[in-house]
Amino acid sequence: FADDEARAAGGPGFIIRELLDAGLAHEDVNTVLGHGLRAHCKEPFLGEDGKTIWRDTPAQSGDETVLRPASNPFSPNGGMVLVQGNLGRAVMKISAVKHDYHVIEAPAITFDSQEDFMGAYKAGQLNRDFVAVVRFQGPRANGMPELHALTPALSNLQDAGFKVAMVTDGRMSGASGKVPAAIHVSPEILAGGPLGLVREGDIIRVDATTGSLEALVPGDVWASRSMATADLTKSHIGMGRELFAMFRTHSSPAEEGAATFPLPSLIDTTVPLHDGLQTDEVQPGSDEDYLFRTQK
Template sequence: MALHPVVEQVTKRIIQRSRPSRAAYLAHLEAARIQGVQRGALSCTNLAHGFAAFPANDKLKLREYKQPSVAIVSSYNDMLSAHQPFEYFPKLIKDAVREIGAVAQFAGGVPAMCDGVTQGQPGMELSLFSRDTIAMSTAVALSHNMFDASLYLGICDKIVPGLLIGALHFGHIPGIFVPGGPMTSGLSNKEKARVRQLYAQGKATREELMECEAQSYHDAGTCTFYGTANSNQMLMEMMGLHLPGAAFITPGTPLRDALTRAASHQAVAISQQGSSYMPIGRIVDEKSIVNAIVALHATGGSTNHTLHLVAIARAAGIVIDWNDFDELSKVVPSLTRIYPNGEADVNHFQAAGGPGFVIRELLDAGLAHEDVNTILGHGLRNHCKEPFLGEDGKVVWRDVPQQSGDDSVLRGAANPFSDNGGMVLVQGNLGRAIMKISSVKKEYHVVEAPALTFDSQEDFMQAYKDGKLNRDFVAVIRFQGPRANGMPELHALTPALSNLQDAGFKVAMVTDGRMSGASGKVPAAIHVSPEILAGGPLGLVRDGDLIRVDATTGSFAALVPDNVWASRSMATTDLSKSHIGMGRELFAMFRNASTPAEQGAATFPMPSPIPTTVPLHEGINADEVVPGSDEDFLFRTQK
């Protein structure tokens, strides 16, 4: 199938836009790589420190400079249900790597916070910037320069993007992402949402709500709704950074362990000492980023990735923007119905065909690039597979079935749930914002109503409890951008807004903050960029202004006369309460350095050229091959 013209056009535009920064990135990648094991660059003192505590056999291998050393970078903690299974992964990995003559070392841990715990709490204001903290922690773990490949253990919202950003800054090192899998299905997401709304109305007790939540989040593994955590897993599959079908196999099962062992073996195989060298910086390129955006749309994934994918691309010298997301969303069909866009959870999705089915359908429809590098080599078609446990206890892969196992959950591209991805860019005199409308009824795709401004989610909830919101309105939640207070998710407002919508009122939300990977049925224009502290026009809105949010035309405007709009001064508020306490004062440098939301709310710079010349192999004219180019990479890896 020929590539869809819009996918081709967007990809070409990204390649052209990214040419200077991508070339600089690839030059950095090549400059960091040495012939032989990476630890060969260390002095004897350096290396002795690096293996001092290791068993004798491992120490001997590390001293001999022959076999690769595989780094384990883990986000384990036992408070996050998704990350608790990682407790026993390092031993399993070390044993698996020893089986094939190499060594694995636990290089470092990264922090991992749970948005489910911090939702609506002060700690949520650290959440987004924890992504860049994780990237920095990954860099610290790898900075010892001991490693020839890496295994990255992470699942949840900011953790996978942070790990990948950190990994890309060591782009010469091959890397594989190793998930832990989702928890088994508990109380249905529909029932959970119902009880939450009842509690917001005062019609359910705290004990009833607590029992509901405990039945929903009941065991080790990822939360089963399709929020940011599980969107992460789908994108790692689509970008070829997982072993095929690894995302949604439940923890503590023989197949889960077999996949982890297989990932350990593959990490050795793609090291420079293995048979198939493939650095992670060569996997994540312009085409794989486009594939990730396509998969996000096809599965109704998290709006948070309009930030995270931008930041991930940025780390690899690739420049994308919300126009790219918007244009691709218009042509990518919706193939799944997973909560909050349906009633099923990710276990139902996996049973119906899972990621491999989606990848195959997108390739067959010409909506994704097949000619990309992955951890299995070249070609995304290798990832249209489903894992099973063989008789010898090892993983075997089979082609995914031609037909969905449940077409109420998963469909082929010829019979989609919708002909678009359900993510829309809206823009106007209020700035640029993202809307996710895949679970918003069509009658709510356009909302025109008076503005009610709030400077915090607490102010909004107080007005709701006081009965002041029983009317048509657009809630403008201001001063929630990355520079203001770290851009928290405002998902805690969802039950109240849903109740008002169910009561017959026309409501919508506009904010320079985030909503959630679980954003639902209330129309919301989020990530408004630029934010108020960067001069964004949201600070000019006043109570009573007529606001139009139109997902059908992409209009996003305050219907205020131009002369009145031009005469207004920017709103101000006291943000000190969001800058102190719960560790928030430590994150002042992140708030001050953050790029706008459309640039990923990132705190690190784009790659810039280095003044050194990357040496070429003997017999190659430096004028003929550009250092760091694709041609140079092919030459260097063809032994």
């Protein structure tokens, strides 16, 4: 639905009030309107004197096809699920995926780039049931690019009657649409992730109902495999990509934010700095603090 339809049905104030009343949001926070999230349950209007007045948002949804109360949700669960197994940990957005596609079990087809996938699609090689394993797309491999360009092709194959899904250590911004996609797989291959052990034809099970992400391969066979490799030169060199080598090399895993510099909670405060200071003696934001973080 468009933003204006959501606003007409009750808008952000309606949503926030429903979440607060259902105990699904914390009220005790600071916001641009001051302390307390409930201040956002009101809407501003222009009064006759030209001054802003605030009114409570409507008690009822203006259109329950757009917004529903917490007592009558569209689904008993949220639109995101965590899936994990011998392929690692990933997230799936299932809010737009039909229930019939919440479980996909099909042979793997491996791709080392978006271009490889699109080349196979255009050549008519993907007219079958399969799970697309799009790997070497993590933060250390090539900066974790957006993969939404693959969604139309996968949607077309689904519409043609094939059972398809995608498993990737790459990123999607919510554009997976109606196709089941286990994304942000962590750890990625360059961090020793098991996507590098997948071989063409392996049966992959993506199960959003049980939270399972598995390659159905015998354990002894799985343990005997070597890690796949790929030539990533094209994504590392040219058009200034060399400037980002440091960020790729030192990136944390996707599920830790794909950050180049460590979060304060991850810093070991017992490690001495170059000049003998301890980290608890360093002022946040100082040159010493920055030096420590980058060296650590």
